[in-house]
Amino acid sequence: MKDPVFEGVATAIVTPFNQGTIDFPVMNRLLDLQLAAGVDAIVVCGTTGEASTMTDNEKLALIAHTVQYCAGRCKVIAGTGTNDTAHSLQLSRVAASMGADAVLMVTPYYNKTTQSGLIRHYHAILDACPLPMILYNVPGRTGMGLSADTAAALSRHPSVVGLKEASGNSTLTGEILEKTRGELPIYCGNDDQILPMIAQGSCGAISVVSNILPDKTRALTRACLERRMDDAQALQLELMPLIRALFLQVSPIPVKAALAMMGLIHDELRLPLTQMDEPYRSRLKQALLDARLLS
Numbered sequence: 526m527k528d529p530v531f532e533g534v535a536t537a538i539v540t541p542f543n544q545g546t547i548d549f550p551v552m553n554r555l556l557d558l559q560l561a562a563g564v565d566a567i568v569v570c571g572t573t574g575e576a577s578t579m580t581d582n583e584k585l586a587l588i589a590h591t592v593q594y595c596a597g598r599c600k601v602i603a604g605t606g607t608n609d610t611a612h613s614l615q616l617s618r619v620a621a622s623m624g625a626d627a628v629l630m631v632t633p634y635y636n637k638t639t640q641s642g643l644i645r646h647y648h649a650i651l652d653a654c655p656l657p658m659i660l661y662n663v664p665g666r667t668g669m670g671l672s673a674d675t676a677a678a679l680s681r682h683p684s685v686v687g688l689k690e691a692s693g694n695s696t697l698t699g700e701i702l703e704k705t706r707g708e709l710p711i712y713c714g715n716d717d718q719i720l721p722m723i724a725q726g727s728c729g730a731i732s733v734v735s736n737i738l739p740d741k742t743r744a745l746t747r748a749c750l751e752r753r754m755d756d757a758q759a760l761q762l763e764l765m766p767l768i769r770a771l772f773l774q775v776s777p778i779p780v781k782a783a784l785a786m787m788g789l790i791h792d793e794l795r796l797p798l799t800q801m802d803e804p805y806r807s808r809l810k811q812a813l814l815d816a817r818l819l820s
Contacts, residue, residue: 527686529710530627530657531600532728534746535566536735537573539777539784540587542793547579547587551790555736556594558789562739565729566600567591568629572666573733573777576604578795585619592624606631606661610646617654627657629689629731634667640675651684659687663714666691673697677704689714689731695721702726716742716768720761723749734768736780737787737818770812773805782809787818 536559541551559567569591570576570584579587588603595601603625605616610633617628633646651658660679664670670692671679679685690698691714698711702725713722713730723729723746735742741760748757771779778794782801785792786809792800801809813819 526708526710529728530686531565533565534729534735534743535568535602535731536564536739537568537571537731537733539736539781540574541790543791547583549590553594559739560598562743564599564735564739564743566602567595568602568604568731571604571629575795588620588625589623600626602627602629604629608633608636610649614650614653617650617656621654621656625656627659629659629661631661632667632669632671637669640672643675644678647679651682657684657686659689661689663691673700673704676701680705680709687712691715698722698725719745720749720757733776733780734764734771737783767812767816770809773808774801779809782806783813786810786813
């Protein structure tokens with residue numbers, strides 16, 4: 526297997542806002558929570574971070590801030606993917622200059638391309654940016670996905686060092702592992718599938734629930750990787766009620782509501798995302814109470 530950027534858990538961290546701007550002091554507190562739990566990496570400016578509603582200047586400022594604050598204590602992976610190849614390359618180059626360890630590159634959205642177009646899109650970025658790249662397959666968000674053949678073709682590029690697989694399709698995951706001969710590190714992108722995906726051959730997870738419970742999410746990935754399957758099963762099942770609650774509405778609406786209930790952030794999102802609706806909010810609160818995260 527290629528050397529992965531990380532093994533274990535990366536938190537797809539939220540972006541805290543306060544009256545329309547990034548709340549950097551609160552971001553520091555969120556990072557402290559993650560670092561204290563020993564997470565292996567932070568993904569900043571990803572889907573959970575609402576990157577699509579942030580300006581380039583905001584994204585790059587947050588990437589630079591996260592790199593500087595983490596100071597080598599964990600890997601920092603910058604979400605720089607857009608639906609414009611040239612724009613994605615520009616952001617990736619600046620992220621490289623800021624010291625990010627890798628980029629997370631989502632498939633282009635809205636102006637969907639062909640599989641051959643995907644290969645050309647990624648190669649244009651890979652050939653001109655010095656950072657390692659983790660591909661990101663999330664067809665439910667983008668309207669298109671990587672085929673197993675495309676993932677295998679891209680895996681042959683030396684700078685492709687991983688794939689965040691969030692299609693929810695275990696058959697596709699198995700086919701990718703088969704076609705890449707296990708050489709491409711794959712990360713689970715769905716919290717409810719961490720155990721089965723690592724059992725299938727993945728090397729970790731890029732997680733939403735770890736915003737709330739980074740210690741237990743890290744413990745789950747370690748148990749899976751160390752083949753302590755009884756422990757892994759117990760932890761996966763323990764986390765399931767909270768995971769379900771965090772996806773009652775479109776993410777990151779619920780995870781931001783949860784963090785706000787815990788007193789960690791303002792419950793503020795950027796349109797078109799809105800605050801969590803009832804009765805989902807009450808169900809989320811009950812899940813937090815059951816997990817002893819609220820009193």
